Amino acid sequence: MEDGARDVECWEGYVDWRNRPATRGRHGGMLAASFVLAVEMLENLAFLANASNLVTYLMGFMHYSPSQSATTVTNFMGTAFLLALLGGFLSDAFFTTYTIYLVSAFVEFMGLVILTIQARTPSLMPPQCAKAPGAAACEPVSGSDKAMLFAGLYLTALGVGGIKGSLPSHGAEQFDEHAPRGRMGRSTFFNYFVFCLSCGALIAVTFAVWVEDNKGWQWGFGISTIAILLSIPVFIAGSRLYRNKVPTGSPLTTIAKVILAASLARRGGAQSSSNGAVIDLAPSPTGSSELKDLYGKPGEICDEATEPSQELTFLNRAVRCQPRCAHLACTVQEVEDVKIVLMVLPIFFSTIMLNCCLAQLSTFSVEQAATMDTRVGRLTVPPASLPVFPVTFIILLAPVYDHVIIPFARRVKGTEMGISHLQRIGTGLVLSIVAMAVAAVVEVKRKNVAEDARMLDSAKPLPITFFWIAFQYLFLGSADLFTLAGLLEFFFSEAPSRMRSLATSLSWASLALGYYLSSVLVSIVNSATGRGGHQPWLQGASLNHYHLEMFYWVMCVLSTLNYLFFLFWAIRYKYRNAGVIKG
Secondary structure (H helix, E strand, O other): OOHHHHHOOEEEEEEOOOOOEEEOOOOOOHHHHHHHHHHHHHHHHHHHHHHOOHHHHHHHOOOOOHHHHHHHHHHHHHHHHHOHHHHHHHHHHOOOHHHHHHHHHHHHHHHHHHHHHHHOOHHHOOOOOOOOOOOOOOOOOOHHHHHHHHHHHHHHHHHHHHHHHHHHHHHHOOOOOOOOOOOOOHHHHHHHHHHHHHHHHHHHHHHHHHHHHHOOHHHHHHHHHHHHHHHHHHHHHOOOOOOEEOOOOOHHHHHHHHHHHHHHHHHHOOEEOOOOOEEOOOOOOOOOHHHHHHHOOOOOOOOOOOOOOOOOHHHHHHHOOOHHHHHHOOOHHHHHHHHHHHHHHHHHHHOHHHHHHHHHHHOHHHHHHHOOEOEEOOEEOOHHHOOHHHHHHHHHHHHHHHHHHHHHHHHHHOOOOOOOHHHHHHHHHHHHHHHHHHHHHHHHHHHHHHHHOOOOOOOOOOOOEHHHHHHHHHHHHHHHHHHHHHHHHHHHHHOOHHHHHHHHOHHHHHHHHHHHHHHHHHHHHHHHHOHHHOOOOOOOOOHHHOOHHHHHHHHHHHHHHHHHHHHHHHHHOOOOOHHHHHO
16 A cells, blocks of 8 residues: 555544544544543643542531541542543443533533532531630531532532543543554553653642642632543543544443343353254354354454354354344354453452552551651641652653653563563562551561650650651552553454444453452451450550551561462463563
């Protein structure tokens, strides 16, 4: 094909923002994806400017107790990340990622407007009361004011979920599926996606938190509102460059149909043909030529499978179900798509424990630092700004990883990827184990300082700098960079093209489940250690009376077992694009 013809060749299955066929040379590429990166920075700034310090607002202005505030924040963040599955599902099934982002950004904007109005209007909040904890006059928010608070929070969560479920896959869709993995390809995009996410987080936990604590929450919510509003025209500015994947119907329907058809066929064992002969539904080692004739020939559709694979062979029965379920008969490609989804699920489950470790950064790690000396010169660092450690490290490490580590690994290993997706994820899991061990050691040191200074029952800051906490933040920040970027690219690259947005959303769902698992583990540990009249590990008059170091060691052991679980499945996993992985 001549170069000029190639420039106007259409991207199969993609359209531009006007729903016309997208063309090569005009749509897609790193320039188009750069708009997505800028939007992600603004979007994460808008989200984390509130989420990182929300517990302070709920306690100080809505008069919630510390436990109620923590539960509300956990539910808010968990719901936002779980709703990414909804955003991914809608992007695959009915709308383009372009449309889902714009709608979701508007929904988040409306939620933040509600929260901003409430924060600047005293009559929409409970009346001020005595500052003493537990004072009788401090009634928590209720009635219509509470309804307004939760309407704002969960409209924001719905918008965040839609954005998380659509934006990463929208950016990744700008790159050619079969192009060689270059320096400015899809892998670079995911690295810089996490980089921009961290840049937004850095501004949120420093500038925005300072504004909230010193100028008022109406200004804090206002920063988030302006940030998400600005992201909309920035996103729209790239419209002429985007290529948007055409939705192909509900992926959940395909999954359910294949599993149901395979189950019904399996109960029937072999199937009789119209002439009475028995047909064995299990494929031959080389693939069924009959299925190839029925469902197309190689080359008709570049992405369509014509022979069933040898993984999860029980699903091959779904290709031709028994007469009683003939309406459920599936194509070979549909069966192969479901197999891929089922094979990536163990990898997904193995990352939940990592995100459970990450949840400690916004809970116990903050409480540890709050008991320590948080002064840096004349500046006193607020606890909500402690995530500055991991996000700064990610900002520094991401370019080094993409421009130094990956090229070096490519030369050493002689492969296009250098470091595979699962190797990145595994590295993150190992770093999380180290982080929990370091956290336990630091907690022992902190308590020893409290004992030596005879300050176990004192509310004054301990004579130990909070920079000791930075070590566990740095290890967990590194783990987050390796695992999140690796997961996003792994799910996007391995998932069927019909299910990519939904699969990419699993990365955020893992984060949500990690937060929920953290709460469950705290309850289990307290229940197990509080038997026989003993004091539970995670209860006491103050953090100095907790056995937090033991909890961290438990997390370390669980993370090690989780890593072994990951290894079991990672060693057996066969990449969909094996040629790309092996070079």
